[in-house]
Structure formats: structure tokens, C-alpha cells
Amino acid sequence: MLKKIGKLDYETKKEIDSYLHDIFSWLDKGKVEKAKKKLMELSNTQNYFIREYVGKGLANYHELSKIEPIAEEMIKHRMYGIRATALFFFYEIYKDDFDKILNLLEETYDIIRWEAESMIKELWKLYPEKMKEKMKKWVDSDDPQKQYLSIYGLENITKSDAETVIYFVGKLIHKEDVELHKKITQILTQALRENPIVVYPHLHHWIALGEEKIITTIWIVMKKIVNSIFNKGTNISNNELAILTQQTITDWSNDKNEYVAEMGSRLYGIMKKRLGSSRKR
Numbered sequence: 001m002l003k004k005i006g007k008l009d010y011e012t013k014k015e016i017d018s019y020l021h022d023i024f025s026w027l028d029k030g031k032v033e034k035a036k037k038k039l040m041e042l043s044n045t046q047n048y049f050i051r052e053y054v055g056k057g058l059a060n061y062h063e064l065s066k067i068e069p070i071a072e073e074m075i076k077h078r079m080y081g082i083r084a085t086a087l088f089f090f091y092e093i094y095k096d097d098f099d100k101i102l103n104l105l106e107e108t109y110d111i112i113r114w115e116a117e118s119m120i121k122e123l124w125k126l127y128p129e130k131m132k133e134k135m136k137k138w139v140d141s142d143d144p145q146k147q148y149l150s151i152y153g154l155e156n157i158t159k160s161d162a163e164t165v166i167y168f169v170g171k172l173i174h175k176e177d178v179e180l181h182k183k184i185t186q187i188l189t190q191a192l193r194e195n196p197i198v199v200y201p202h203l204h205h206w207i208a209l210g211e212e213k214i215i216t217t218i219w220i221v222m223k224k225i226v227n228s229i230f231n232k233g234t235n236i237s238n239n240e241l242a243i244l245t246q247q248t249i250t251d252w253s254n255d256k257n258e259y260v261a262e263m264g265s266r267l268y269g270i271m272k273k274r275l276g277s278s279r280k281r
Helices: 010-028 032-043 048-058 064-074 080-093 098-108 113-126 128-139 144-150 162-172 178-194 196-208 212-229 240-253 258-280
Strands: none
Touching (some): 032 064, 048 113, 080 113, 113 144, 178 212, 196 258
16 A cells, blocks of 8 residues: 655555556556546545656656646646646656746646645756746735745755845745745745855845844844854854854944844844853863
């Protein structure tokens, strides 16, 4: 019996391959309904990895024209697992056609969210320039889910293009959505680790606005950064992030803006405590 959750081991993949072999054989013999029924049963699973393996496995069939009508039906099915499996199939056969993939995700992002997230993340890796253009439309959408998805995968360009990351974050950091801010926290944390000289001035600007939600998000980010940098064994003199962070915190502590100064003072207290405890050890 196929497992309901978790990554697939060799035996599980072998079992799925056997099912796919049967489905392909029935299609070869014109037994479309029998193949479709088995495919629906196989796809109707809570396991993301099974859905992915089955969907991509369907793309190996030698007559895709026989699979496509079934997948078209599946992607509109009431059961999530069946829809998601079909999306993986189409993603696999269109993976070299950016526009087709984006059009498909445009049509399905709201009904197949988890798979859409992983695909958008991968598209940021494969087509960063095209994604900048397309996702700028998504980030300006009135749909909160579309806004969230527009930044899913920005981690892939935090080192190479921090300014674009800041552009997208700046569009959404004023929103109240909790899930959105969790994602922004992850993105800013990574962006700071990889490109602090670009990111710190923007953090200063956002803190100075005095918006509670923004300040809370940046506090979480900075607390993570400070706690990860200033600890036992850290050689600050040879660590660019540590040097910039230490200087930034000092500057913020003396800033004329009350929100920036408060943030700097709180961070300075953590930094001093970490460095002090490190020396004591």
C-alpha cells in the first residue's frame, strides 16, 4: 500500500512504475476508461511526492495525445490530489515553454496552491528575467494569494539581484497578511546574509515609517541575524556581514528617528550580551 505522506523510497517508486505500466498498456489497447479509473485512484492521494512522481511519469508515455484529454479532465476534478497530479503532468511536458507554464499556473494557482508554489519557485531559478516581468503583475494584483505567490522563490535571486528582491518585498511589506509576513521574514533573512550592503538601507527606511507590522517583521529578521552572527568563535574582523551588522546597529542606536533608534538599542543589547557571553567562555 502506498504511503500517505513522506518522500518515496525505491520500493514505492517501483510500485508506482508498475501501476503506470498497467495504465500505459490499457491505453495502448484502447481501454481508456480502465486506464483513467486507475489513474484517478493513484492520483487521489495526500502524498505530494506521489502526485509529483505520477504526474511527471505520465509524460513518459509515447502518445501524449492520449494522456492530455485525461489530464484536462483531471485538472478540473473536485479532488485536490487528482488536480495536482494533472498539473505536474502539464508542467513536465511544458517545462521548456515558459509562457505555457505561466498561463497554466495563472489558471490553476488558486485551486492547486502547494504545487503552484513549488513550480513558481523553480521558475525563478530557470527564468529569473522573465519571472521579474510576469511577477510584477502578480504582486500588483488584488488577490492576496497571487501576491504571496509572486514572492515565492525570490530566495533564488537574493545574492544575484537583491534590488529586485527589495522591489517585491517593498510592494508587500505594508500588508497585514500573516502568511505573507512569514515569507517576507524568510526572504529578508537570506537577502541580508547574502547582500547586506544593499538590504540594510531599505530596512532603515521601512523601520522609520513606524508601522507596527513592518517593525515586528524586521525585528524577527534582525534578531535571527544577530543571534547567528555574534556567538562563540565568530571572528568579526573577517566577517563582512558581522562588520556591517555591528556598524548598522550602532548607527541605528544613535538615529534621529525614534523607531530606528529603539530597534538599534534593542539589537545592541542582544549583540552586547552575545559578545559578552562569548568572551566569558
